[in-house]
Amino acid sequence: MRQEAATAQVPADVASLVAAEVARHVSGLRAELERQIAELRERTPEDRAALVVFSGDLDRALAAFVIATGAAAAGLETSMFFTFWGLSVLKKKGARAVRTGFKQRMFALMTPAGTEGLGTSKLNFFGMGAVMLRSMMKEQGIASLEELMAMARDLGVKMTACTMSMDAMGIAKGELFDGLDYGGVAAFMADASRARVSLFI
Amino acid sequence: MRQEAATAQVPADVASLVAAEVARHVSGLRAELERQIAELRERTPEDRAALVVFSGDLDRALAAFVIATGAAAAGLETSMFFTFWGLSVLKKKGARAVRTGFKQRMFALMTPAGTEGLGTSKLNFFGMGAVMLRSMMKEQGIASLEELMAMARDLGVKMTACTMSMDAMGIAKGELFDGLDYGGVAAFMADASRARVSLFI
Amino acid sequence: MRQEAATAQVPADVASLVAAEVARHVSGLRAELERQIAELRERTPEDRAALVVFSGDLDRALAAFVIATGAAAAGLETSMFFTFWGLSVLKKKGARAVRTGFKQRMFALMTPAGTEGLGTSKLNFFGMGAVMLRSMMKEQGIASLEELMAMARDLGVKMTACTMSMDAMGIAKGELFDGLDYGGVAAFMADASRARVSLFI
Incomplete structure (x- = not known):
């Protein structure tokens, strides 16, 4: 894949910055959305x-x-x-x-x-x-x-x-x-x- | 905007690494949250x-x-x-x-x-x-x-x-x-x- | 942490590019899932x-x-x-x-x-x-x-x-x-x- 090839050229320090940054954003998003979903679930009728x-x-x-x-x-x-x-x-x-x-x-x-x-x-x-x-x-x-x-x-x-x-x-x-x-x-x-x-x- | 300016200088390989890394993390998250949302939707009253x-x-x-x-x-x-x-x-x-x-x-x-x-x-x-x-x-x-x-x-x-x-x-x-x-x-x-x-x- | 140490060596412009790029990618997903959640919320019973x-x-x-x-x-x-x-x-x-x-x-x-x-x-x-x-x-x-x-x-x-x-x-x-x-x-x-x-x- 083209991206894999490109990625291979990125210095290790930048690559790990990217990984850290993505993990940080994604886990923030997950926490926020799961909070919203949990709040709905509490009010969603059960069977x-x-x-x-x-x-x-x-x-x-x-x-x-x-x-x-x-x-x-x-x-x-x-x-x-x-x-x-x-x-x-x-x-x-x-x-x-x-x-x-x-x-x-x-x-x-x-x-x-x-x-x-x-x-x-x-x-x-x-x-x-x-x-x-x-x-x-x-x-x-x-x-x-x-x-x-x-x-x-x-x-x-x-x-x-x-x-x-x-x-x-x-x-x-x-x-x-x-x-x-x-x-x-x-x-x-x-x-x-x-x-x-x-x-x- | 400050960020736009910075972005302009970024090499293509870093940009594509970010895209790949985000895609990898995010597809799992999307699947997981969409499953949770679908499960709620099934029990959410319709109009x-x-x-x-x-x-x-x-x-x-x-x-x-x-x-x-x-x-x-x-x-x-x-x-x-x-x-x-x-x-x-x-x-x-x-x-x-x-x-x-x-x-x-x-x-x-x-x-x-x-x-x-x-x-x-x-x-x-x-x-x-x-x-x-x-x-x-x-x-x-x-x-x-x-x-x-x-x-x-x-x-x-x-x-x-x-x-x-x-x-x-x-x-x-x-x-x-x-x-x-x-x-x-x-x-x-x-x-x-x-x-x-x-x-x- | 290993990642923090590595990150510290990345030039500021690259770091801010990465942050912006990650935010851009993640915000699309956020918007999409929040739209789905909002649509459910509208039909979810209140207390x-x-x-x-x-x-x-x-x-x-x-x-x-x-x-x-x-x-x-x-x-x-x-x-x-x-x-x-x-x-x-x-x-x-x-x-x-x-x-x-x-x-x-x-x-x-x-x-x-x-x-x-x-x-x-x-x-x-x-x-x-x-x-x-x-x-x-x-x-x-x-x-x-x-x-x-x-x-x-x-x-x-x-x-x-x-x-x-x-x-x-x-x-x-x-x-x-x-x-x-x-x-x-x-x-x-x-x-x-x-x-x-x-x-x-």
Whole structure:
């Protein structure tokens, strides 16, 4: 190569000056650009999805689990944060509740005792909406809420019960499914602020 | 400039040594930093917005289209995914439904037959809420749902009907507006995971 | 160092030529990579969270303020956009309303006159749900809606009232809390499109 030939004629002291000078500039550039890239990386979403499940309606819970399993299947690390009425979705069937007060007992009586007791947000007609929705989905070979929940678990979807809501509604850990995480809004924000997608359902 | 003057005196062999030395150091650096940048780019949101329209309430549908047209006007490529009750928003007025079963027929009877039949989520009073909301918006010169939908179409907002919900509710393509896309949760996740903003309405 | 010693022997004009030549070569690379980084930076989320508060239900308003204060406490610049029924949350208690028309007066009669009049989305039973929820939260030492709103204000959460909704519902600025921002969907999109987290509540 022409350059190699030319380079051969450069005195050793100049050659080493060039090498030193290039190394100095290049390492400065690298440090500066890597700092800029690191600053972006810190704010670039990770392959995550974070859902708040606020609603305890069957239809919204179904939508939440369809989206969660879809996100997990698409390769996103998916977390669901169950708060307020959404905690109903996590209730074990027939778990013995030890309520701390009258109001908590009243609330428990008025909220469903497990996923099979969830109503729809529309057309409820004393549970008819839920019965019809479940029956139509079954006929069409669409996964039920319980199947979707099992699928979510298998796909590694993280499910967190909101501890503030549990306190407010007097719900004990023993009433909820096993294998849950427990946390507050800070836990959700930690996931959501790094997620590509965050939804409030 | 001082440096220009100095440069003029430099021998060709030194200049070409510098070029070679810089090229050698720099090509590694370029490759390394471009790899880091590409890795970030893959996770950096594109100029997109993705909305799930789950609700079939007039007020929520209005909010969805106000946000969608606002996002499109702000230069974001906007997509709306209509699922569950949200499919009501896409129903053509007076389309002939060919239901596959009794429950699907019941569901069809109980859900609105087009955008003009949508109720509000609050203060419904057998449709009074919707009538009042529409009338108040008209008086104030605010675009109606139908106007907003036309505007969204003109702005290139992509509208996708959820095929799983269509199956569950027994809704045929012929009952929905023309020019829609059809897809499942994977289609939504593909849009949402690249979007700056994603909302569940 | 060996290189420093060698460098010392190179004539000053050659040394400054080398420095200039290296800088010239490296600056091209810097410009190219910084352009790529700047292009990413423009689309990289900032440390922001943006919430649409569409609902005027006590439970959803509580969730919105718990999330907003959580986001602000986590260091995100947080903005809340109150639209449709969400405007109820911003109403001053006992503000005199000057309605422009019959329908606006009807709407005002049917919507709560301040945060203490908000009902829950479920189990409302003519306000019983809200009374119970408030009472249970108090017993558990959980912040009330009014306390959360004060906290949000102290944490610098920006609250924007949707002017289009105010027009539609005939709500005047005097009826809402002081210190609010006013804007339309464009204001929300400007915040949301730069945010790490955006939710529709």
